[in-house]
Amino acid sequence: MPDQILFALEVTLNGLMAGVLYSLVALGFVLIFKASGIFNFAQGVMALFAALTLVGFQTGQVPFAHLVNVLFGTHVEHFGWTMPTLAAIAATMAVMVVMALLVERLVLKGLINQAPIILFMATIGLAYFLEGFGDIMWGADIKRLEVGLPQGLSETIDAATFAWFGYGFFIDRLDIVAALVAAALVVSLTLFSQYTRHGRALRAVADDHQAALSVGISLRAIWVLVWSIAGFVALVAGVMWGTKLGVQFSLSLIALKALPVLMLGGFTSIPGAIIGGLIVGVGEKLFEFAVGPLVGGATENWFAYMLALVFLLFRPQGLFGERIIERV
Amino acid sequence: MLYREAGDFKTSYAADGQTFPIAFDRRRYQAVLVLAFGVVPFLVNDYWANAVLVPFLIYAIAAIGLNILTGYCGQVSLGTGGFMAVGAYACYKLMTAFPEVSVLLHILLAGTVTALVGMLFGIPSLRIKGFYLAVATLAAQFFLVWLFNKVPWFYNHSASGQISAPERSVLGLAVTGAATAPWAKYLVCLAFAVGLAWIARNLTRGSLGRQWMAIRDMDIAAEIIGVNPLRAKLTAFAISSFYVGVAGALMFAVYLGAVEVGEAFGVNKAFLVLFMIIIGGLGSIFGSFAGAAFLVLLPVLLKNLLVDGLGWSTALAAHVELMIVGALIVFFLVVEPHGLAQLWRLAKEKLRLWPFPH
Numbered sequence: 001m002p003d004q005i006l007f008a009l010e011v012t013l014n015g016l017m018a019g020v021l022y023s024l025v026a027l028g029f030v031l032i033f034k035a036s037g038i039f040n041f042a043q044g045v046m047a048l049f050a051a052l053t054l055v056g057f058q059t060g061q062v063p064f065a066h067l068v069n070v071l072f073g074t075h076v077e078h079f080g081w082t083m084p085t086l087a088a089i090a091a092t093m094a095v096m097v098v099m100a101l102l103v104e105r106l107v108l109k110g111l112i113n114q115a116p117i118i119l120f121m122a123t124i125g126l127a128y129f130l131e132g133f134g135d136i137m138w139g140a141d142i143k144r145l146e147v148g149l150p151q152g153l154s155e156t157i158d159a160a161t162f163a164w165f166g167y168g169f170f171i172d173r174l175d176i177v178a179a180l181v182a183a184a185l186v187v188s189l190t191l192f193s194q195y196t197r198h199g200r201a202l203r204a205v206a207d208d209h210q211a212a213l214s215v216g217i218s219l220r221a222i223w224v225l226v227w228s229i230a231g232f233v234a235l236v237a238g239v240m241w242g243t244k245l246g247v248q249f250s251l252s253l254i255a256l257k258a259l260p261v262l263m264l265g266g267f268t269s270i271p272g273a274i275i276g277g278l279i280v281g282v283g284e285k286l287f288e289f290a291v292g293p294l295v296g297g298a299t300e301n302w303f304a305y306m307l308a309l310v311f312l313l314f315r316p317q318g319l320f321g322e323r324i325i326e327r328v
Numbered sequence: 329m330l331y332r333e334a335g336d337f338k339t340s341y342a343a344d345g346q347t348f349p350i351a352f353d354r355r356r357y358q359a360v361l362v363l364a365f366g367v368v369p370f371l372v373n374d375y376w377a378n379a380v381l382v383p384f385l386i387y388a389i390a391a392i393g394l395n396i397l398t399g400y401c402g403q404v405s406l407g408t409g410g411f412m413a414v415g416a417y418a419c420y421k422l423m424t425a426f427p428e429v430s431v432l433l434h435i436l437l438a439g440t441v442t443a444l445v446g447m448l449f450g451i452p453s454l455r456i457k458g459f460y461l462a463v464a465t466l467a468a469q470f471f472l473v474w475l476f477n478k479v480p481w482f483y484n485h486s487a488s489g490q491i492s493a494p495e496r497s498v499l500g501l502a503v504t505g506a507a508t509a510p511w512a513k514y515l516v517c518l519a520f521a522v523g524l525a526w527i528a529r530n531l532t533r534g535s536l537g538r539q540w541m542a543i544r545d546m547d548i549a550a551e552i553i554g555v556n557p558l559r560a561k562l563t564a565f566a567i568s569s570f571y572v573g574v575a576g577a578l579m580f581a582v583y584l585g586a587v588e589v590g591e592a593f594g595v596n597k598a599f600l601v602l603f604m605i606i607i608g609g610l611g612s613i614f615g616s617f618a619g620a621a622f623l624v625l626l627p628v629l630l631k632n633l634l635v636d637g638l639g640w641s642t643a644l645a646a647h648v649e650l651m652i653v654g655a656l657i658v659f660f661l662v663v664e665p666h667g668l669a670q671l672w673r674l675a676k677e678k679l680r681l682w683p684f685p686h
Contacts, residue, residue, distance in 0.1 A: 039459045070640050110662035117404055118661055120459060121606055124599060125657025132650030140643060256595070259463045267459065296478035305467030312456050312464060324457075326548055 003167070010169045011289045012282050017175030019281020020182045021240055025258035026265065026273035027185065028233040033267045034206040035226040036108070039120045042127035044255020046096075046231060049134040051238030051247045053095050055145050056138040057088035063137045085147050089235070096231030097224075104224045131252060140249065145242035149177055178240045185236060186270060189229075198225060260304035264311055266321025275319065280304045331679045347529060350680075364518055369511040377510035378583075384624045385517035386579050391604040391616035392528050393571025398602070399611035400532055401564035402544030403453050407465035409597035410472035411569050413589050414442045415576030417482050420491040423504075423581065424484060431496040431504055431581065435520070438577035439570040445472075446569020453561050457547075469595055476589040492586035504581045513582050520578060524571060529613045531567065540564050541611075572601075603653065607660050609669025618668040626653070 025043060032040040056063065060079040069075060083091070107126060111119055150173040161169040193199035204212040205222045213219055241251055257280075265276025284303045292299050317324050331352045338344040348354040372381060390408060398404050419438035423431060449468040456464050476482050483491045495505030502508045503516050531537055539560040542550035551557050580587045587593075600623065608619020627649055634645040664670055678685070 066641075066644050070638075070644060107658050107662065114661075114665065117458065117462075118665060120404075120462065121602070122658050122661045124602070125606075125654045125661065127654070128599075128650050128657065129654025132647045132652075132654060135647040136644065136651065140647065256466070259466065263460055263463050298474060298478065301474050302467060302470035305464070305470055309452060309456075309464045309467045312460055313452055316455050316457070316460065318460075 006165055006167045008286065008289065011285045013169060013171060014175070015282035015285030016278055017171065017179060017281070018285065019261075019278040020175070020179045020274075021237070021244075021277075022254070022257050022261045022280055023274045023277030024178065024182050024185070024233065024237040024240060025254050026261040026277055027182075027189075027270065028230040028237065029258060029262050030265075030267065030270055030273045031189070031233065032226055032230050035202055036205070036223055037116055037119075037209075038108075038123065039116065039267070040230065041120060041123040041255065042130055043230065043234060044258065045127040045130045045134070045252040046099075046234035047238035047241065047254065048247070048249070048251040049099075049130050049238075050092055050096060050231065050235040051145060051242035051251060052134045052138040052143070054088055054092045054147075054235070054239065055143045055242070055247050057083050057091045058085065058146075059143075061138060066139060067136055089147075092235055093232060096235060097228045100224050100227035100231055103227055104220055108223055109220070127252070127255075131249075135249075142246045142248040145239065145247050147239055147243065149174055149239075149243050151243065172244075174240070174244055181236060181240070182274070185233065186274060189270065198222075202226065257304065260308035263308040263318055266318030268322050269318075269320035272318060272320035280307065283307055331676075331682075333680075347533075353676075361522070364522075365515075369515055372511050372514050374510045377514050379628055380624060382513050382517050382583050384621050385514075385521040386575050386583055387601065387604060387620040387624060388617045389517075389521050389524055389578065390572050390575035390601045391608065391620045392525060392613060393568045393575065394601050395605045395608075395611065395613070395616045396528060396532070396540070396571065397564050397568035399605055399609075399615075400537060400544060401540040401561065401568075402547075403450075403561065403564065404458075404462040404602075405465040405568070406462055406595070406598045406602065407449060407468035407472075408572055408601045409593040409595055410469040411442050411446055411572040412576030412579065412597060413472055413476055413593035414445050414569075415439060415573030416580035416587055416593065417476050417491065417589075418442065418573065419577035419581050420493070421482070421484075423494055423496060427494070427496075430498060432498060432516075435574055435577045435581065439574035442573020442576070443566040443570040446565045446572070447562050450562050450565025450569075453565065454558060466595070469598055473589050473593060488588075490586050490588050491580065493581045496581075504585070506585065508582070516582055517578055520574060524574065525613055525617070528571070532613070536560075536563060544611075603657055605667075606657060607667055609667030610665075612667070612669035614672060615667050615669030618672070622668065623653070 025047060028043040028046070029040060032038055032043070055061075060081045060083060062068070062076045062079060065077055103126065107122055108119075111122055152173060154171045154173045154176060157169055157171045161167065191199075193203055201212070201217045202222055202225065204215070204217055205219060209219060212222075237254070238247075238251065241254055245251065258277075261273060261276040261280050263276075264279055265272025265274070284300045284307075287303045288297070288299050312318070331350060333350050336349075336351050338349075346354075348357055368381070390412060394405060394408055415438045418441040419434050422429075422434040422437055426434070449465065452464050453461050477489065483489055486492075493504045495502060495507060497503060498516070501512055503512050532540070539550070539555045540563075542553070542555050543557060543560045543564075547557055550560070576593065579592070584592060604619035604623050605616060606619070607622055608617070609615025630645055630649050630652070631642075634640045634648060635642055640648075660667055
């Protein structure tokens with residue numbers, strides 16, 4: 001096979017893997033949107049916050065160390081112990097649940113019956129708050145996240161493709177793990193929403209808030225549940241992205257990458273989030289590969305948005321979204 | 329007792345339909361204008377002009393622009409930063425291509441160019457609604473910033489990739505470039521802000537403004553009663569972008585002088601202006617000024633308090649500021665969704681009845 005096609009193939013595979021990572025963030029959006037009609041802009045910052053908290057617990061950082069030091073003139077930085085990874089993950093999850101509770105109590109409760117766009121803007125405010133809060137709590141420096149995930153070139157694939165094509169493909173092992181995790185996540189979320197009591201309640205709320213209320217489902221409990229699950233998805237995404245890029249501010253920008261994914265896939269569809277992610281991942285990598293050198297590169301910043309924009313012109317609800325029916 | 333409509337008899341339609349029906353309001357408004365044009369320019373120093381007044385006026389113009397689109401016409405836009413960049417770069421190209429033409433004209437032309445670009449990106453709004461549109465406007469934001477970064481023609485092939493404003497003067501007085509006096513900067517921005525606010529106020533209470541509001545409240549119903557959605561939405565996008573473009577041109581030419589596009593007109597600018605109109609009040613011209621004043625003053629205040637007063641590091645103060653801004657957004661949306669403008673309206677309503685509220 002000619003080199004160009006092989007390159008393109010490799011780029012496509014890497015695009016698929018990147019797409020899986022976008023899908024991970026998009027999943028959190030879809031979950032909250034389905035259950036509460038809220039477009040949660042803070043999902044990316046939640047991933048950052050979760051990753052920050054995880055690193056903080058692992059390395060035994062003192063929360064709010066900077067603030068405490070400034071206020072009381074002390075010099076505390078670390079507790080002097082390190083937490084095993086699993087315990088740190090559990091502790092982080094507890095923090096995310098507390099956050100879900102607070103969000104429901106302080107933000108959502110006061111905004112019942114408001115227009116969706118108002119709720120959207122409230123989540124932008126939440127994103128800003130959480131970003132500042134995370135930085136104050138754990139410090140804004142770039143941190144390394146080490147949870148024992150494999151990283152680097154996958155020799156097996158390299159060797160196998162070299163044997164077939166005479167050219168070894170470069171695939172990051174972390175990306176393969178991410179793909180497996182995403183698959184597991186989707187399967188478990190589907191099982192949860194199909195076969196458990198809470199999952200069914202969740203689907204009922206997604207279908208119709210008032211009908212769900214009338215059969216005795218507590219909306220507020222469901223919202224806490226949904227935000228906790230979204231917190232969990234954010235944690236998974238934060239671990240993946242944090243391992244890949246280091247835990248830093250730019251992690252919160254992955255939310256901006258997930259938005260076109262959602263537009264393509266439709267806001268209400270979990271498979272849509274996955275497939276949208278794959279399309280965006282492959283599309284932007286191939287576009288950068290084919291057209292990028294001609295126009296000066298860095299097309300990844302906007303390509304996904306333009307793709308989604310053009311696509312929406314023809315299908316305003318996205319690939320798998322519910323048909324938008326408007327009545328007066 | 330001063331704040332009454334009682335005894336203030338209107339004898340013509342023009343008097344009946346004026347913006348400030350209460351005489352006290354009218355005089356207060358005139359007093360503010362006299363103060364702003366006649367007194368402040370003599371008092372203003374470099375710090376106040378550059379840290380507070382000029383950015384306040386420029387952001388107020390941008391906020392009015394976004395308010396026309398989001399507050400009046402109901403189309404949420406996250407592309408403000410990109411459109412400001414269009415205004416800035418259009419102004420730069422015009423200033424360098426036609427040095428003999430007045431810079432004020434260039435700023436207005438830059439607004440017109442931005443209006444055309446805004447209309448182009450407004451076309452999808454006819455089919456895409458709500459969140460989908462909000463996200464679609466991000467396409468404009470990222471694409472435009474990328475374009476100005478990557479195409480050397482836009483920054484005249486300068487080595488740094490920056491654009492910097494050449495020196496231009498109006499009536500023999502420098503208004504752009506390094507030699508500009510602080511009061512000159514202030515007066516130029518003030519003139520634009522007052523003129524544009526006056527136009528916006530009158531547009532929004534006229535036929536066009538009512539069409540926008542009908543579209544905002546329910547577009548299908550508006551269409552049924554005879555509002556043309558194509559016309560209403562595209563004019564909203566055009567006029568809104570004109571304002572935002574003028575704000576971008578002023579920010580580049582008068583305020584900053586030299587601009588790097590990703591830094592000055594990034595997605596954070598878009599959010600900042602959106603926050604201004606949320607805090608100030610959606611669908612209110614006064615709210616645009618109030619929100620801009622609030623979010624320009626808040627960082628200055630916090631910096632003075634935390635960094636200079638308490639000796640905190642700037643990074644920590646910046647994080648506290650993020651938290652406060654975020655919390656305020658949520659607070660305003662929960663407690664007072666119509667923003668500072670609504671508090672102002674309530675205060676005026678109370679004042680009308682004071683001191684006998686029953």
